[in-house]
Amino acid sequence: MTLKKFKSGLLRFDDLIFKGKLKAFYIHRIKYRGKAYELTEDLYFPPHTASNKSIRMGPEGELLAVGGDWKPERIILAYKNGIYPVAFKNQPILWWTSERHCVMYPKDVHIPKNMRALIRQNKYKLTVDQAFYEVVSACSETRKDYTWLTHEQVKAFHQLHNLGFAHSVEVWQGEELVGGLFGVSFGTYFHGESMFARVSHTSKLAYIGLSVRLAEMNFTIMDCGIWPTDHMKSLGAVVISRDEFLEILDRSKDAPEVIADWGALFENWDLKQAVQNHLDGLKTKSEGALI
Numbered sequence: 383m384t385l386k387k388f389k390s391g392l393l394r395f396d397d398l399i400f401k402g403k404l405k406a407f408y409i410h411r412i413k414y415r416g417k418a419y420e421l422t423e424d425l426y427f428p429p430h431t432a433s434n435k436s437i438r439m440g441p442e443g444e445l446l447a448v449g450g451d452w453k454p455e456r457i458i459l460a461y462k463n464g465i466y467p468v469a470f471k472n473q474p475i476l477w478w479t480s481e482r483h484c485v486m487y488p489k490d491v492h493i494p495k496n497m498r499a500l501i502r503q504n505k506y507k508l509t510v511d512q513a514f515y516e517v518v519s520a521c522s523e524t525r526k527d528y529t530w531l532t533h534e535q536v537k538a539f540h541q542l543h544n545l546g547f548a549h550s551v552e553v554w555q556g557e558e559l560v561g562g563l564f565g566v567s568f569g570t571y572f573h574g575e576s577m578f579a580r581v582s583h584t585s586k587l588a589y590i591g592l593s594v595r596l597a598e599m600n601f602t603i604m605d606c607g608i609w610p611t612d613h614m615k616s617l618g619a620v621v622i623s624r625d626e627f628l629e630i631l632d633r634s635k636d637a638p639e640v641i642a643d644w645g646a647l648f649e650n651w652d653l654k655q656a657v658q659n660h661l662d663g664l665k666t667k668s669e670g671a672l673i
Contacts, residue, residue, distance in 0.1 A: 421450035421477070427465055430479045430624065439468065439478055443608045447477040452538035454545055461566055461573055462635045464628050466607060469532045483627040484606040484619050488597035490664075492618035493590055493657060500583055501590075501657055506561075507554040508591045510647040514543050517550040517562040521576035531576065539575070542566060548575075549644045551588040555581065563588045567644075569637035572596060573605040589617060591653055594660050599641060602634040 418437060419428045427447060437445035446465060450456055452475070460467060460477060469475045493501075500506075518539055522531040542548035547568060553561035561584025563577035572592075579585035593604060606614050610621055622630075641647060 418445050419447040421447050423451075425453075425455055425459055427460065427463060427477065430464070430628075433479045439476075440609050442480040442482050443478045444480060445476060446479045449474045450477065451475070452534050454538065454541050454547070457538060457542065457566070458547060458568070461605075462568070462631070464624065464631055467535070469535055471532055478608060479624070480608040481624050482609075482621050483624060484608065484610040484614060484621055485627065485630075486593060486604040486606055486614070486617065486619045488593045488601050488604055490618050491590060491593035491597070491660070492616070493661065494616060497583065497586055497590060498657065498661075500587060501654055504654065505555060506584065506587060508588065508648045508653060509552045509554065511543075511549050511645045513552045513559055513562070514548070514550040514564065515540065516559055517552060517564050517578070518576075520559070520562065520578040520580070521564065523578070539564070539566075546644075551592050553584040553588050560584045561588055563592070567641075568639075569635045570600065570602040570640060571605065571631060571634035571637075572601060572603075574607075586613070586617065590657070591648070593617070594653075594656050595647055595651065597660065598656065601640070602637070603630050605631075 418434055419432060421427075430446065433444035433446045435444050439445070443466075452467075457467065464479065464483070466478045467475050468478060518531070518536055522536060539548050543550075548564060548566050550564040551562050552559055560581040561577070561579040563574060563585060565572055565574040567573070574589070577585040577588060596604065605627075606619050610619050
């Protein structure tokens with residue numbers, strides 16, 4: 383078995399990979415070598431210390447387990463324990479942990495000057511949970527080459543949405559959906575799954591709007607995943623250790639729900655004024671200027 387057999391980009395998982403009989407190889411930044419814990423039907427994940435540090439995703443991700451299913455109970459259990467699923471079409475689910483996590487503290491979100499100017503123009507309208515299925519579909523379309531948003535996972539997020547755990551933020555230009563994001567939330571924790579933009583900067587607009595609003599609602603943390611992208615770093619995302627992340631997650635995940643109706647989150651809410659209030663609260667020369 384050689385790397386040439388994986389040119390299609392669709393991973394072929396078999397016993398050789400997970401019994402350590404296959405030498406390391408890379409596909410789309412994921413390095414495979416060694417063994418992995420195989421999940422059963424039981425709702426269980428091994429401890430983070432059981433991860434295989436030889437099987438990596440990007441610079442930080444460590445493979446914790448393989449297999450399982452997309453049942454809502456399993457996904458919620460994973461996120462409540464700082465574990466992230468990734469899947470490829472027709473392949474088992476991979477469950478990842480990391481020694482470091484990229485997070486956003488809503489009260490510290492950075493709003494670049496170009497985004498302040500965009501908000502000042504008042505060209506777009508923000509809503510929540512008004513087009514969840516369309517947002518998830520749009521996010522899936524942006525990653526056709528090796529999307530983790532497989533058909534099975536999309537169905538799972540629809541279930542989570544119907545159960546009140548998954549939410550979308552929409553950016554509208556008139557009647558047209560031009561950007562947005564979706565994620566999973568419980569307590570005062572929000573995990574951003576994916577975002578899209580059909581017009582420049584509209585995904586950032588969705589994220590900024592949500593961050594500012596969640597800061598007003600005293601949300602503790604917005605989870606950005608295993609490693610920071612330039613996109614997230616430009617908005618103020620930081621990297622913290624797994625121990626620090628899990629400590630914050632423990633405080634946040636079972637906190638009383640502070641949002642009674644996500645669909646009404648942006649109703650009677652002025653983004654421009656809220657952003658100005660946020661900038662004033664930061665009390666810095668660079669970000670205290672009038673928007």
